[in-house]
Structures are given as C-alpha cells and as structure tokens.
C-alpha cells in the first residue's frame with residue numbers, strides 16, 4: 001500500500017520523465033516512475049533506436065535503473081502515456097521478477113489514472129524464479 005502523497009508524487013514523476021522520452025519513430029512518448037520498498041523513486045522513459053528491436057520501454061528503464069543501484073523490492077509503478085496505454089508483455093515479465101503484488105498505475109497525459117491494477121493481474125501465471133529447477 002502506498003499513501004496518497006506517494007501516489008501523487010509517483011504520477012508527477014512519471015509525467016515529468018515523459019518529457020525526456022526518445023521516441024522519434026513511434027512518436028509515442030512514455031514516462032514511468034517506480035517506487036521502491038526503501039522509499040526511493042526511479043524514473044524511466046522509452047528509448048527508441050533506428051534498429052527498432054534495440055528499443056527499450058520506460059518501465060524497464062526504471063526497473064533496470066533501480067536494480068542497478070541495488071534495489072530489489074518495489075511497491076508501485078506509474079506509467080504515463082498520451083492515451084493511458086498498458087505495459088507491454090516484456091515489461092510485465094520484467095516487473096513480475098521483482099514482485100507480482102506491485103501496484104501498477106496506468107495514467108494518461110492529463111494525469112488521470114485510467115486503470116489501477118497489479119503485476120499479478122497484468123500477467124497471471126507468469127514464469128518466475130520458482131519455475132527454474
């Protein structure tokens with residue numbers, strides 16, 4: 001559970017980050033902000049590439065930034081797009097590695113929460129660490 005204050009901070013951080021999205025090909029800017037169990041916020045944007053498959057989404061940038069600084073437990077992520085688009089399958093898989101109960105706030109460019117869900121609901125029966133022998 002996160003407080004109303006953190007929730008608003010997270011949405012504001014994702015909206016702010018979206019400005020830095022590098023999306024010259026899709027023109028679909030995405031900003032994400034991740035709230036860690038330790039109380040920090042890591043943001044991320046989509047970074048596209050002329051070689052399209054080398055592109056990475058905002059959600060994974062935020063998670064990878066946090067993990068690369070030693071974070072492993074996440075409480076919530078806010079994802080801001082123009083129209084409140086939902087995280088892609090790759091991002092759902094990456095988020096599920098670090099907690100299926102993570103709150104996911106899907107937000108449009110006006111800051112309205114279009115959907116409030118969890119990683120578990122976005123990716124039921126996910127492949128995870130326990131599936132490995």
Ligand SMILES: [Zn+2]
Nearest residue numbers: 057087088091
């Ligand atoms: Zn994605």
